[in-house]
Amino acid sequence: MMAQQEPGVRRFGRVNWLGLYTMAAREVMRFWSVWSQTVLAPLVTAALFLLIFTIAIGPRRGDVMGVPFTTFLAPGLLMMTVVQNAFANTSSSIMISKVQGNIVDTLMPPLSGAEMTIGYLAGGAARGLAVALAIGLALALGLGLTPQHPVLLLVYVLVGSVFMGALGVIAAIFATRFDQMAAITNFVVTPLAFLSGTFYSAEALPGPLYAVTHANPVFYLIDGARFATIGVSDSPPALGLPICLGATACVTALAWAMLRSGYRLKP
Numbered sequence: 001m002m003a004q005q006e007p008g009v010r011r012f013g014r015v016n017w018l019g020l021y022t023m024a025a026r027e028v029m030r031f032w033s034v035w036s037q038t039v040l041a042p043l044v045t046a047a048l049f050l051l052i053f054t055i056a057i058g059p060r061r062g063d064v065m066g067v068p069f070t071t072f073l074a075p076g077l078l079m080m081t082v083v084q085n086a087f088a089n090t091s092s093s094i095m096i097s098k099v100q101g102n103i104v105d106t107l108m109p110p111l112s113g114a115e116m117t118i119g120y121l122a123g124g125a126a127r128g129l130a131v132a133l134a135i136g137l138a139l140a141l142g143l144g145l146t147p148q149h150p151v152l153l154l155v156y157v158l159v160g161s162v163f164m165g166a167l168g169v170i171a172a173i174f175a176t177r178f179d180q181m182a183a184i185t186n187f188v189v190t191p192l193a194f195l196s197g198t199f200y201s202a203e204a205l206p207g208p209l210y211a212v213t214h215a216n217p218v219f220y221l222i223d224g225a226r227f228a229t230i231g232v233s234d235s236p237p238a239l240g241l242p243i244c245l246g247a248t249a250c251v252t253a254l255a256w257a258m259l260r261s262g263y264r265l266k267p
Helices: 017-032 035-056 069-100 113-143 150-174 178-194 207-214 217-230 237-261
Strands: none
Touching (some): 017 113, 069 113, 069 150, 069 178, 069 217, 150 178, 150 217, 150 237, 217 237
């Protein structure tokens, strides 16, 4: 006589490790199979930003926070590129599945909301880390710039990737068409990334803009990456990292709740 399975207990255990691994591997392979677009292209874009700003205003800009402008700019570009690509990875995965009608392939397998969340975020974090490694290597070879605190930089890259990856999940669930997704990217994500102290020191801003900048979680990611790389920052790292972790926990919890309930995903 077969033993009765307790209600609410899945036959493969509390965690579906195989399903979680499969989903995470799928998300990683999505971007790695087109690495020239997802890793090489961001590297080229960051290099062009650095080149243009260095040629246009670098010689006349002088030092910023006691370091050359190019040195100040490099870690900000690294983190800005990381968060943009982490957002793009999770948002495009869900958006394409919704538009093509195969989101059911993710919803039907025995995966919990937490497992789906981790699977999507694993892809975003892996892409963010790959982009960071590519840009970091280029900075080391081209500028001789190596992180002063490499472990801290790794922490900020991972936290930033998870934060923006979770935002990508939320945005893609809300959006129903590609033009809506483009609007979120253009009017929310791009301002968050560009108005975060990447190209300037927040200390130079007037009062209202200074306050707005310090209310932006991406500012602390940029600032933390800058401190980990060159040892200078606008805000204390002891303040920035807890803010980043708190913001990441909040958006990840919201992404989990939406995936768990199937909000705007299930018919």
